[in-house]
Amino acid sequence: xxxxxxxxxxxxxxxxxxxxxxxxxxxxxxxxxxxxxxxxxxxxxxxxxxxxxxxxxxxxxxxxxxxxxxxxxxxxxxxxxxxxxxxxxxxxxxxxxxxxxxxxxxxxxxxxx
Amino acid sequence: xxxxxxxxxxxxxxxxxxxxxxxxxxxxxxxxxxxxxxxxxxxxxxxxxxxxxxxxxxxxxxxxxxxxxxxxxxxxxxxxxxxxxxxxxxxxxxxxxxxxxxxxxxxxxxxxxxxxx
Numbered sequence: 001x002x003x004x005x006x007x008x009x010x011x012x013x014x015x016x017x018x019x020x021x022x023x024x025x026x027x028x029x030x031x032x033x034x035x036x037x038x039x040x041x042x043x044x045x046x047x048x049x050x051x052x053x054x055x056x057x058x059x060x061x062x063x064x065x066x067x068x069x070x071x072x073x074x075x076x077x078x079x080x081x082x083x084x085x086x087x088x089x090x091x092x093x094x095x096x097x098x099x100x101x102x103x104x105x106x107x108x109x110x111x112x113x
Numbered sequence: 114x115x116x117x118x119x120x121x122x123x124x125x126x127x128x129x130x131x132x133x134x135x136x137x138x139x140x141x142x143x144x145x146x147x148x149x150x151x152x153x154x155x156x157x158x159x160x161x162x163x164x165x166x167x168x169x170x171x172x173x174x175x176x177x178x179x180x181x182x183x184x185x186x187x188x189x190x191x192x193x194x195x196x197x198x199x200x201x202x203x204x205x206x207x208x209x210x211x212x213x214x215x216x217x218x219x220x221x222x223x224x225x226x227x228x229x230x
Contacts, residue, residue, distance in 0.1 A: 033217045033218075035217075042220055042221070042222045042223065043204065043218075043220040045216070045217045045218070045219075048216075048217055056216070089156060091158065093158075093217070098208070098210060099146070099210070101146075101148055101160045101163055101208075102217065102218055103160075104150075104157065104158035106155070106156065106157050107156050107157075107158075109156075
């Protein structure tokens, strides 16, 4: 079990640029979550997929944020255009069912200058 | 919506001693799951322990145990024989069973645990 894999581990970009974060969930897990972690707001749920379908994206802060899950083994979180206030650690997590804990990737630290 | 409160931003304990981290939550649901996650400086989120609300028995994992008080909506974590490797941020988390678990986990703000050698 390789765990949840996120890339890149670090991303530094300039304001206005497009940023794409990637996630490979654990095989067999049908639920996938994107979280954002900041000092001020802690861990916030951005979006939840079940069986590759977005179920709840009410946590996505603005239209600049979008997420896709084209298949069971891959998801992306895109920010376009990026802003300095988007700087945070972005986590992807997967779960085999609602009765199970979430398994987290190592996160992507995004810095927007 | 559920809320999770960790009232201790930082705790310090001597190596080999016991420390308890506090967590309270607010919910109107009767069945749910509670978790403690550990986040070391590597920023990986590591599951420490979990508790099903319908179970009266407190969960235990080696040196980690919880004191689950359902009526009081309290879920504290006790770490016995603290080790230097226990130094980390600890997050309490709630998972609703309604809506197919679509809410994922609701996290507290975390407690920074310092281990004094």
